[in-house]
Amino acid sequence: MFGLFKENVLIAIDSIKAQLLRTILTIVIIGIGIWSLVGILSAVAALENTIAGSFSSMGANTFNLQRYDFNTNTRDGGKRQKVNPIINYNEIRAFVDDYDYPNTQTSISFLGTGQAEIKFGSKKTDPEVQVFGVNENYIANTGAEIDRGRAFNFFDIKNNNRVCLIGADFLKNLFNDTDPINQSISIRGVSFKVIGILASQGSSFGDKKDLRVLMPIQNARGLFTQPNINYTISVMVNDKKWMKEAEDRAIITFRNIRGLSPVEEENFAIERSEDLINRVASLTGVLETAAWIISIITILGSSIALMNIMLVSVTDRTREIGVRKALGAKKSTILTQFFIETIVIGQIGCLLGILLGIVTGIIFAQAVDFEYALPWSAIISSVIISLIVAVIAGSYPASKAAGLDPIESLRYE
Numbered sequence: 001m002f003g004l005f006k007e008n009v010l011i012a013i014d015s016i017k018a019q020l021l022r023t024i025l026t027i028v029i030i031g032i033g034i035w036s037l038v039g040i041l042s043a044v045a046a047l048e049n050t051i052a053g054s055f056s057s058m059g060a061n062t063f064n065l066q067r068y069d070f071n072t073n074t075r076d077g078g079k080r081q082k083v084n085p086i087i088n089y090n091e092i093r094a095f096v097d098d099y100d101y102p103n104t105q106t107s108i109s110f111l112g113t114g115q116a117e118i119k120f121g122s123k124k125t126d127p128e129v130q131v132f133g134v135n136e137n138y139i140a141n142t143g144a145e146i147d148r149g150r151a152f153n154f155f156d157i158k159n160n161n162r163v164c165l166i167g168a169d170f171l172k173n174l175f176n177d178t179d180p181i182n183q184s185i186s187i188r189g190v191s192f193k194v195i196g197i198l199a200s201q202g203s204s205f206g207d208k209k210d211l212r213v214l215m216p217i218q219n220a221r222g223l224f225t226q227p228n229i230n231y232t233i234s235v236m237v238n239d240k241k242w243m244k245e246a247e248d249r250a251i252i253t254f255r256n257i258r259g260l261s262p263v264e265e266e267n268f269a270i271e272r273s274e275d276l277i278n279r280v281a282s283l284t285g286v287l288e289t290a291a292w293i294i295s296i297i298t299i300l301g302s303s304i305a306l307m308n309i310m311l312v313s314v315t316d317r318t319r320e321i322g323v324r325k326a327l328g329a330k331k332s333t334i335l336t337q338f339f340i341e342t343i344v345i346g347q348i349g350c351l352l353g354i355l356l357g358i359v360t361g362i363i364f365a366q367a368v369d370f371e372y373a374l375p376w377s378a379i380i381s382s383v384i385i386s387l388i389v390a391v392i393a394g395s396y397p398a399s400k401a402a403g404l405d406p407i408e409s410l411r412y413e
Helices: 002-018 020-058 089-098 138-142 154-158 170-175 217-223 240-258 273-316 318-326 331-367 376-402 406-411
Strands: 062-066 068-073 079-083 104-116 118-120 129-134 146-149 163-166 184-187 190-198 212-216 231-237 269-272
Touching (some): 020 273, 020 331, 062 240, 089 104, 089 231, 089 240, 104 217, 118 170, 129 138, 129 217, 138 231, 163 184, 190 212, 190 217, 240 269, 273 331, 331 376
Antiparallel strands (some): 062 269, 068 079, 104 231, 118 184, 146 190, 163 212, 184 190
């Protein structure tokens, strides 16, 4: 039994070699379908991993009061972005003073500039550094971590100490072999002592999180005095079960600060960290669906191509089939041989598509600085799909070959 199967495999391989050009074209068509599936899902997986890495440490017990509302309902049932008035400094100070929900901590922050030039001795960075003004709770509430040194404490913020935290990229771009801790850097001509280095967070969507400087909020306000600065308030609740009550209290507190009457809608947004993750997940879900649709259409075309090449193969090898039947070959033997040919072609095309998809995913992840991960579900699905396609596409040609009359086949020219 095994010897017969081995013989069929060898015959199938010889047949594939004899029709090399048609076989290669079919393999390429199948490979393109698998490539599109694995490639797109690799890119989506890289996107998901990067976003999950950015927000996982924030957990589900943090919410923000912010200017932009991404969940405003439209008349047709969709969502749109609503731009509210800026949250100014007086409002955040009032919120910090008035918000008294137990077991919470509030962080306040603003982006001073995204184009700062940082100097250390005779060296300086390109003018692309983000500088944030923050309070002592910013690190904990945003899920950032300190790799070396320490974070801000209450007295750093209260006394407006000229200290700062720097991103991981400064180690190689500015300090090289020098230990940054307790060194002084210059920002707009003002000296700040480095007290800590942030753990690397990578970058996503062009946001270089490792190329940023954090400083006490009052120091930042003194350096960056542009009008209409927008602030962000972040509240962390120690126990998730109190999240809804903490949010409701925050809404009431900020409505009072803005003097809104009971009939007026909020002119600010409140968003949980998990809402942002869910919104991105819905986007990646759409991309995954698109990948499957594109791949199924392409693979359907490849299955038709595979069926056609096998029908041509049956026609070209009619005399061969007749000879084999005349010598005693059973229908099942002929059927198995053609099935093996289609499966071999399908799996080679699958392997080609998987390799191209993985390479595409790696190149994409490196180009946009995402965290790459093998899309195992897509790879396993590709193997199964290509096997099913091969079986379906080979069924009719194999049945036709097995059903040929040996006498008529021997007469075929």
